[in-house]
Amino acid sequence: MLTRRGVLAAAAGSLLLAGCGPQGQRPDDGTSSSAPGDQNLVVGVSLELSGRGAALGVVQRRALEITAEALNRSGIPVGNLLRSVRLEFRDNGSDPEVAGRHATELTRAGAHALVGGVLGDTATAIAVAAQRVKTPFLALGFSDRIVLPLSERTYSFKLTPDATDMARRMVDLLETQRVGRVALLAEDGPHGDSGVRALREAFASSTVDLGRTVRLPAGGRSFRAAAERVAAGNPDAVIVWGTAPDSGTAARELRRAGHRGALFFDAGAVVDDTLSGANAKAVEGAYAVHPACLGGSALMATSGALVARRDFDYRYTRKHGTSVGFAPYAADALQLVAAAARKATSLDRGRLRAFLQTQTSEGIAGGYAFTADRHGGMEADSLGVYQVSQGSWTRYA
Template structure:
């Protein structure tokens, strides 16, 4: 090889090496390693603390799993949590604080219906994407006035339809209803009335209780006194347990049905005897250990069930909604693009609005016309048997 050709080859090799190194260094400089900051406004004290703490455990576990998975590239999720004390005014203060933090990509709100409905206007004014884990339809409707607000919990209309189908299947014709006096409870009663009118089921009587009540005996007594074939309880878990105990004490021999809002821990603990054989409308993930994992989605749900149980000793049905909220926000942040280290809330909102996910809770689909993502087919019927919830049938 001539000296000139040899020098040319050497020069070319040096140029290629320099270009390669420069490209690597450029790529490293451009890789976004900024944290994905997700804020959470939860009920960690006050009347709704049991569910709020379950959400916090789920958020911590899901964030840990995503951060260690490598799925976020060079980024990690940073979770900022504030206690709203189960109070809508405190929740609104938290939302304002989170909104004013330019590092926060999105907010997750807990199960407090009044908190989420009350904060909706502020969320829109502040233009911060928010996923609520509460159920009331007023959280996301009307959609034109809730552009930045989404929710994942079961819808009252879907829960009422599933529950009524089960009542009809079992030939139950006379029903009494105990509902919570909050937004979701009132919405549930209305949805049940509509379903009953279509199917010929007679509503004998309805009574309401506050979500802070520790005594529901008078309401249950009035309902059981009408001798219904079934008592439908549409309240949070604490009041549902009290209602079941009161119904048993009143010698109620009919069937007991719970809406999804009554869900909580897999194992029923002290309420096991009074709840035995009761029916609950909820997601299959609560009892995924009863289900053969025939699809990747079911396998993922079973793994979540096992991971949560191994970490915390028992499974809570609502934990999957919190985990799905984290996944949706993380996916939206990654897909939103934009400059490294800069939060683009508008882009995150746009991605959330068209998100589709075979979530841990079930199929989730967001659209510009529907910000309530959990699909009706995610709901099924469970039965209390042997001190825990089981898949019905």
């Protein structure tokens, strides 16, 4: 039977292998010529290169630079011209107001598409501004509000998994492990809001009891009081729903507060910072739901996807010394923009948006299936379960 996953597999080559040819070669069929410098594909990027989101933002910048370099080896055929990608970076300092302002400034400066926002609130702010200036935006943050309601987010597309899919996978895991009672510690803001809502829906039809729900204070303030409230209920397990560095800090405070049971993270925790020295003991043995591209193992259905993942890992590791599980979102975002430009035969922002919402492709992080009615494109069966073992993320299921 032809499955949705099979359709993604069939489409994989067009997204993943672009820009992966031998260095220096450019397609030559006698019909294309290089575009002048002012006609390149300009992608405006607003990232958390400082502030709370820097642990995620810095790896995204690296991934974008690596992917742009790969694409520019052969060029992107758009109409009868070969174009290069030009990235324009801005540091939003993890400030939503600054991130929203960047969307407008980058569009005025000539950006054809926007990428960024690794935190839920910064990505949501960019989405609001992108709608106003009618510029396609590919978000790297976690929150359903980035692309919902769709009538107000027609120019925004989310690369990360939907909260509903992560919650269902997490509850399935808890049922398999026969956990009795769970508490939830969720970060403040739109990502935490999405997690609370999705988990309550998932637990409603589960044999596992969702007990106390506590929200972390905003702005990275002390998590001690919140952790103590959770631990006081003596749950069998605690779900920490948040992005790094909050995830590791929350785990550390939970252990200090006396919680000795299991810990479960959503995909926002999967970055080196969560496993760092200060957090290492607290997170050992913890579980995370994350796209199944982490640590070289994958649910990828095609050889093209595996080749692209290995190529990305090789180039990232060679340049930066280690590969990071969160990084492929940005690589996929840039490949999706390039693919939309090829299909649109134009850099017109409206046409790019129209072709982005028809993308069905297998990326490095997982499968995407954007439609006019669905702009949160990560497929549910792209998700896997990982466990921290001896300081590393290890595939569990």
